Amino acid sequence: xxxxxxxxxxxxxxxxxxxxxxxxxxxxxxxxxxxxxxxxxxxxxxxxxxxxxxxxxxxxxxxxxxxxxxxxxxxxxxxxxxxxxxxxxxxxxxxxxxxxxxxxxxxxxxxxxxxxxxxxxxxxxxxxxxxxxxxxxxxxxxxxxxxxxxxxxxxxxxxxxxxxxxxxxxxxxxxxxxxxxxxxxxxxxxxxxxxxxxxxxxxxxxxxxxxxxxxxxxxxxxxxxxxxxxxxx
Amino acid sequence: xxxxxxxxxxxxxxxxxxxxxxxxxxxxxxxxxxxxxxxxxxxxxxxxxxxxxxxxxxxxxxxxxxxxxxxxxxxxxxxxxxxxxxxxxxxxxxxxxxxxxxxxxxxxxxxxxxxxxxxxxxxxxxxxxxxxxxxxxxxxxxxxxxxxxxxxxxxxxxxxxxxxxxxxxxxxxxxxxxxxxxxxxxxxxxxxxxxxxxxxxxxxxxxxxxxxxxxxxxxxxxxxxxxxxxxxxxxxxxxxxxxxxxxxxxxxxxxxxxxxxxxxxxxxxxxxxxxxxxxxxxxxxxxxxxxxxxxxxxxxxxxxxxxxxxxxxxxxxxxxxxxxxxxxxxxxxxxxxx
Numbered sequence: 383x384x385x386x387x388x389x390x391x392x393x394x395x396x397x398x399x400x401x402x403x404x405x406x407x408x409x410x411x412x413x414x415x416x417x418x419x420x421x422x423x424x425x426x427x428x429x430x431x432x433x434x435x436x437x438x439x440x441x442x443x444x445x446x447x448x449x450x451x452x453x454x455x456x457x458x459x460x461x462x463x464x465x466x467x468x469x470x471x472x473x474x475x476x477x478x479x480x481x482x483x484x485x486x487x488x489x490x491x492x493x494x495x496x497x498x499x500x501x502x503x504x505x506x507x508x509x510x511x512x513x514x515x516x517x518x519x520x521x522x523x524x525x526x527x528x529x530x531x532x533x534x535x536x537x538x539x540x541x542x543x544x545x546x547x548x549x550x551x552x553x554x555x556x557x558x559x560x561x562x563x564x565x566x567x568x569x570x571x572x573x574x575x576x577x578x579x580x581x582x583x584x585x586x587x588x589x590x591x592x593x594x595x596x597x598x599x600x601x602x603x604x605x606x607x608x609x610x611x612x613x614x615x
Numbered sequence: 616x617x618x619x620x621x622x623x624x625x626x627x628x629x630x631x632x633x634x635x636x637x638x639x640x641x642x643x644x645x646x647x648x649x650x651x652x653x654x655x656x657x658x659x660x661x662x663x664x665x666x667x668x669x670x671x672x673x674x675x676x677x678x679x680x681x682x683x684x685x686x687x688x689x690x691x692x693x694x695x696x697x698x699x700x701x702x703x704x705x706x707x708x709x710x711x712x713x714x715x716x717x718x719x720x721x722x723x724x725x726x727x728x729x730x731x732x733x734x735x736x737x738x739x740x741x742x743x744x745x746x747x748x749x750x751x752x753x754x755x756x757x758x759x760x761x762x763x764x765x766x767x768x769x770x771x772x773x774x775x776x777x778x779x780x781x782x783x784x785x786x787x788x789x790x791x792x793x794x795x796x797x798x799x800x801x802x803x804x805x806x807x808x809x810x811x812x813x814x815x816x817x818x819x820x821x822x823x824x825x826x827x828x829x830x831x832x833x834x835x836x837x838x839x840x841x842x843x844x845x846x847x848x849x850x851x852x853x854x855x856x857x858x859x860x861x862x863x864x865x866x867x868x869x870x871x872x873x874x875x876x877x878x879x880x881x882x883x884x885x886x887x888x889x890x891x892x893x894x895x896x897x898x899x900x901x902x903x904x905x906x907x908x909x910x911x912x913x914x915x916x917x918x919x920x921x922x923x924x925x926x927x928x929x930x931x932x933x934x935x936x937x938x939x940x941x942x943x944x945x946x947x948x949x950x951x952x953x
Contacts, residue, residue: 519885
């Protein structure tokens with residue numbers, strides 16, 4: 383009796399170990415997802431989707447590295463934050479962000495600003511179908527395989543960034559915070575615009591292109607700061 | 616650098632540590648505009664002094680500083696000139712002056728990459744066009760699917776204007792110069808009209824699927840009548856396809872990091888990014904109208920895209936019969952070809 387109980391205990395331990403190993407190997411397919419996002423109509427989920435929409439993932443044109451994409455997300459958020467809370471002296475808020483507002487969602491959904499994002503007829507947060515279609519595809523990739531990879535890392539990063547922003551405000555370092563002059567032009571520092579796609583175009587207004595030597599190209603986006611208007615050097 | 620494979624706690628610590636290190640090292644990641652840019656900048660412009668690499672006597676290290684051989688190939692550079700001529704060049708850009716030769720300045724770039732990413736990058740400047748490009752030949756694996764993203768050629772990932780100060784730049788820091796004959800270059804550009812290349816059936820079907828998925832638009836949908844679309848020629852230097860849907864007045868751009876003509880990838884085209892511009896609503900004369908927007912294209916940009924789609928492109932007419940059971944009729948037409 384005693385011998386069979388011992389054998390049974392070892393057998394049970396072995397089965398348990400096997401189950402644990404299978405669970406680990408099965409990953410998202412059988413258990414908890416590697417990456418999740420808040421609902422798209424929540425402010426955290428909406429902001430995360432904006433950040434995801436503006437940057438390249440592996441396999442997409444403009445992708446450099448995971449870190450480059452993360453930095454691009456942070457700087458896109460800095461642009462939105464700057465338009466909301468850090469309008470430089472000499473500028474009106476609508477000159478910088480195309481509208482007035484008190485939070486980043488106002489600037490994301492501002493008419494004719496962030497392509498693919500808007501408010502619906504009831505004033506709710508809305509986006510083009512293709513934005514969500516891509517997010518679904520990225521989530522599918524992120525939650526495939528046996529362990530989390532770059533897709534999961536980047537999606538989770540976007541969501542964490544959005545959550546922390548609404549909970550704590552802007553706590554991330556800004557790559558462009560210390561800029562004071564570009565090509566002899568006094569600038570405000572901080573990014574106030576980005577342009578996706580080819581770098582041959584300019585967003586107009588008083589935006590000043592941040593060159594490659596100052597990391598102005600991130601995630602396939604060119605970032606712009608503003609000319610200083612307060613008369614200081 | 617973590618590629619995201621580590622378990623959570625340890626992995627995040629490594630990622631953060633590596634990120635901090637890469638921020639310091641990446642001050643000169645792209646290494647662009649060194650001397651000319653530095654001349655126009657104050658110390659306050661650079662958050663950290665950029666690090667530069669000193670070429671070593673070691674042959675392998677020296678070799679790694681040279682531009683990739685593929686981007687020094689005259690045929691490749693001709694392809695690039697043709698593409699820029701068709702898509703971007705205008706009379707303000709063309710600066711032939713007293714030039715007899717057509718100069719390309721080329722150098723290798725080495726941005727900080729993820730572990731196991733062996734992609735190659737280069738920068739190419741064309742002073743006569745006042746344009747420069749950054750090109751990439753990808754070489755990495757998407758771990759989640761096992762798909763290899765491995766390009767055969769260097770394709771444009773960024774394009775920028777030159778301000779003219781680069782023309783007299785010394786060939787230092789890895790720059791190499793390639794001189795081609797200007798008359799031959801122009802002759803090649805004009806001759807290319809006869810050698811346009813278009814998506815084959817497999818790629819066309821992938822574009823359809825990507826369009827259907829991204830835009831919720833089925834260009835072969837059962838709306839009866841003609842569906843007319845114009846497909847711009849492909850290029851070996853650009854990983855993109857442009858299609859103009861006449862009925863919807865919609866200009867579509869498809870991009871990817873993998874060779875767009877390479878079969879494979881997601882069967883629904885989900886790995887292609889699709890951007891649509893409604894030319895009735897999404898065009899402006901100048902970005903000055905709406906500073907800071909990411910939504911619009913200028914009429915000049917639209918005009919050039921339409922030139923490539925309608926004049927240089929292939930017209931596809933899909934005739935959807937009234938009876939949905941009948942097979943659509945597809946007609947193709949390319950200007951200059953019967």
